[in-house]
Each structure stands twice: as C-alpha cells, then as structure tokens.
Amino acid sequence: MSTMTFKDLCIDAVDAERLGNFWAGALGLEARSAGDDSNGDVQLVGPTDRHTIWVNRVPEPQTVKHRIHLDVNVASIDELTQLGATVVDPETFPWTLMADAEGGEFCAFVRKGEITHRLYEIGVDCGNSADECHGLAAWWAEAFGASLNDDDSGYSYIEGIPGAPFDSIDFVPVPEPKVGKNRIHLDVFGDVDDLVAAGATVLRAQDDEIAWTVLADPAGNEFCVFPLPAT
Numbered sequence: 467m468s469t470m471t472f473k474d475l476c477i478d479a480v481d482a483e484r485l486g487n488f489w490a491g492a493l494g495l496e497a498r499s500a501g502d503d504s505n506g507d508v509q510l511v512g513p514t515d516r517h518t519i520w521v522n523r524v525p526e527p528q529t530v531k532h533r534i535h536l537d538v539n540v541a542s543i544d545e546l547t548q549l550g551a552t553v554v555d556p557e558t559f560p561w562t563l564m565a566d567a568e569g570g571e572f573c574a575f576v577r578k579g580e581i582t583h584r585l586y587e588i589g590v591d592c593g594n595s596a597d598e599c600h601g602l603a604a605w606w607a608e609a610f611g612a613s614l615n616d617d618d619s620g621y622s623y624i625e626g627i628p629g630a631p632f633d634s635i636d637f638v639p640v641p642e643p644k645v646g647k648n649r650i651h652l653d654v655f656g657d658v659d660d661l662v663a664a665g666a667t668v669l670r671a672q673d674d675e676i677a678w679t680v681l682a683d684p685a686g687n688e689f690c691v692f693p694l695p696a697t
Contacts (some may be wrong), residue, residue, distance in 0.1 A: 470656025472516040472629040478649040486521040488567040493584040591640040600638040613628040
C-alpha cells in the first residue's frame with residue numbers, strides 16, 4: 467500500500483487556549499490563534515510544517531483514558547508540573563505517567579544532556595493481545611511504508627515514518643475496548659481509495675466544509691487524510 471506520509475497532529479480540547487499553551491511549553495512550540503473563523507482553535511508551530519499541532523475546541527470534556535497519547539522527552543518533571551501537568555504514577559514504569567492541563571494522559575521520559583526533540587513517540591492502545599497489536603501496527607507500517615518491529619514484552623512499533631518529527635508509533639495491548647472518539651489523531655497526506663481498499667473506513671467524506679476525508683483504521687481509530695501534495 468504505502469500511500470501516505472505524516473502531515474501533523476490534532477488534539478481535542480474544551481479550552482483550546484489553555485491546553486494549547488500547555489503543549490506549546492511541553493513540546494517547545496509556539497502557540498498561535500488558528501484564525502478569526504477557527505472557533506477558538508489554536509495552532510502550535512515549530513521548525514517545520516510537520517511539527518504543527520492543531521488544538522481544536524470541542525464541547526465534550528475528556529471522560530475516558532486517552533486511547534492515543536503522546537510521549538515526551540524532558541529534562542525534569544518539574545518543567546511539566548510548572549506548566550500545569552500533574553503526576554499520575556511516578557513509580558510503576560521507567561517513565562512518569564502524567565496528565566495534561568485537561569486531564570489527558572501522557573508519558574514523560576526524563577533525559578540527561580541535550581534534548582534534540584521534545585515529542586518522542588506516539589502511543590496507541592489496541593487489542594488485549596500481542597497479535598492484535600502486531601496486526602494493527604502492520605497495517606499502519608504498510609500504509610506509511612515504515613519499518614515494523616515486535617518487542618519481546620508484547621507490544622509492536624513502527625519507525626521510519628515519512629515526514630514524522632518523532633521516533634515511532636507504539637501499539638500497546640490494553641484490556642479495555644475503545645469508547646468514543648479519540649481526542650488525539652493524526653493528519654496524513656494520502657490516497658483515500660487505496661486506504662479504504664486496505665481496510666480503512668470512511669467516516670466523513672471531503673465536502674464543501676472540510677478539505678479532508680475522515681477515516682478510521684481497522685481498529686476504529688480516527689485519522690484525517692489530505693490529498694497528496696502535487697509533485
């Protein structure tokens with residue numbers, strides 16, 4: 467398949483300005499208004515277009531654990547708590563489980579020395595077995611033309627994602643099923659017909675109001691597909 471490249475990320479927020487400012491500080495990006503007609507959305511910008519994160523205002527608050535979350539590199543946990551994050555679990559894992567300014571879970575990895583990029587990887591909850599995680603990771607790996615890897619601990623990950631300003635997407639088994647729309651999703655450049663033929667589902671086709679097509683992967687995770695850039 468290999469018909470898409472990474473474009474940017476989107477995060478849902480009740481208070482887009484507040485959450486946008488938090489993630490701008492956490493990821494070393496600049497928060498800007500997305501425009502007068504953006505309904506209060508915020509755009510986070512960085513050194514390239516692929517670092518862009520759209521923080522989109524939605525009416526519904528977070529009610530369940532993030533199905534997709536961000537992993538960040540940081541010099542200290544204090545940096546994040548000063549921005550408004552809270553520590554959820556500091557001891558169970560080799561990283562620190564935290565919640566952002568609206569309660570969304572993310573993982574903080576404390577690094578020594580120079581940090582070259584703040585956004586480390588993206589975590590995706592999937593079925594409660596290694597086989598299910600492998601299958602979903604394989605689908606995304608083929609779509610991106612990325613490398614598929616299986617870790618001995620039972621999760622799978624893909625790396626070498628075209629255009630991505632982070633190291634990998636990790637697919638981790640969890641016991642709970644997906645409930646409701648994900649509050650974090652990927653935007654990609656790609657071919658909708660090829661993705662649908664490979665097993666994606668159209669949730670909303672491109673129309674007069676949106677310049678993209680909303681798809682779901684085989685596990686129901688939403689993502690937005692923009693037309694492939696002209697060459």
